[in-house]
Amino acid sequence: MTIPVLLSLAVSTAIGTLLSFALVPAPERRPAGILFRIAAGAVLGTGLTSCLCFLCLLAGMPRAVFVVEAAAVLALAALVFFVFRKNRLKNGPGEAEPAGRFKFRWALPALFCGALLASAASFVMATLREPHGKWDAWWIWNFHARFIYRSGEAWRGMFTEGLDWTHLDYPLLVPLSVVRSWQYAGGETLQAPVLLAGLFTFAAAGAVCAALALLRGRNQGFLGGLVLMGTPFFVVLGAAQFSDIPLALFFLLSFVFVFLHDRDAAGGNGLLVLAGLAAGLAAWTKNEGLLFFILFVLARLVLTAFSGGGKEAARQLLWIAAGAAPVLAVVAVFKVNLALSSHLFAGQTFQQVMPRLFDPHRYYEILKAYVLTGLSFTQGFADIRTGIHFNPGLVNVILLAAYLALIGVRIDGRDRLNLQAGAAVLVLMLAGYFAIHLVAPYELNYHLMTSLNRLYMQLWPSAVFLFFMAARTPEQALAGGAATPVKERLIREKHRKKGRRP
């Protein structure tokens, strides 16, 4: 069954990649550009084909998915052909900063390849140990896939009160991606969720690496990829077959597309459409994705309005909305017609929520857990026997802070807006998660222990990407830097005002 499952992934990758070429018809010949196209294409394609699968199910034609996908591939291929004929040879999206001299050019690719092999082996071992994935995989995601696939035309039967404990408000991107792979295979196979989990995990590492290589140079790309793969929880969570890594990847892609858009006009509005699509697919992956979509659009809108005026902000909003609208329509149909109400809010009254809102001890407990987990989440799931405790491990935010202090910051003017927006979105996402923990009806310690590490990990690939967009590249740092540092300039001005030479 391996080949049909791989075929299903190849078809979704083809759909995503062709769509990216149709929207951004810039031929990119650098390896990083090709890698980014494929990684982003695979992920966007998986999301889009899950939407198509959902529409086929709604139409009562689950088997029509093959015809619909074949038609999509042909239509997109034709579109790409015409688009390329019309727009011959424009520049690729974004240009990396000119690479300085770097003595050990071989070291970073060698370490990256070593880390990739080690991570792949860790992923395989984790999968061999738990081929059905961890707890949530067979409680929620793979269970939903199984129920829908086995029910055939009666798949709507899953959305019943008797199964509300399996979180029937959660969107269906991951379960339906598994279902369509099973449809290709002609039966259930564990290879489908496993390969899908592998695709998302290593596409995330590939996307971080390739995006940074495109925007900041290949060494920065390797560093970003290394940090992500050196995060033990990243591989563990990927192999667990949860939806958190797919969600993290859609967050990341949304950011990368707007960076690419602002770096180079050649990408045009197609990059904004892709950003909207990625943010929309985040909402189709998990409920947290809806919060992300709103914050991502708002941050973009506000900062663009300040820097480029209201008209430009409205124009960009329209392009982002164009990418997100089809997916959001699918999410709306799901939420209105099928999804049961969320456990977090169902049956909660104002009188129940108010005491939690005005309980200072609850704030303190949550804040403490956020700080401890923020320093420790990279190491793995919280152990329910020991609770949340300080366990920084080797790779964590402290390491990144120390790295930044030593190597310095260098931000391209074209990236400034996106870095501000990205940081704002990540901080507001954490604030949103905090608010949910505050009002949720669950036992607080249980809720924090079972969710907080994963919530941090959803933001981690984006945080790593934004971090290396701001940090100086190794070649810039080792060469001493070409531009005048802000700090030096400030000292010089201070001395000038005092009337003496620095």
Next chain:
Amino acid sequence: MIVVKPDGKYARLRAGTALVLLLSLTFAACLTALYRGAKSLPEFPKTDPVTIHEARIEQIRGALPAGTAAVGYVTSIDNEKIFLYERTLRDVEFLAQYMLTQYTLAPVIVHNSPDHPLVVGNYITGAPDPALLAKNALVPLRDFGDGLILYRKDRKP
């Protein structure tokens, strides 16, 4: 362009230190994860627990009449305590067993209640409590061994 870089004559040394620190720790983390995974691999059973329980619970399916859409569920503790024990982190095994029963028997819905014509009994911590069975009017239909019993409800709920 915004640039903030460490000043002084040791700037290159600092940059080098930063790189060595980052590269060595990230790479060491990858190798540590690999080593831990490889070390713990022989400790794990040949077949993972989910597959083992799946094979065990799958026997029930063959005994269910065709067209059965839903069954009930009982175990060694009261049904209300299955989720409570997990949420208070007292014992997660009861919920895990219930979830695995549902995961295996899908698309048959396994209700967390004994009030159904057919009820799956799943006992991992010993024999069923006769008092609980009497209270719920459950009559054994078939005992599959290994703590797995299919019951019939003796009267309508």
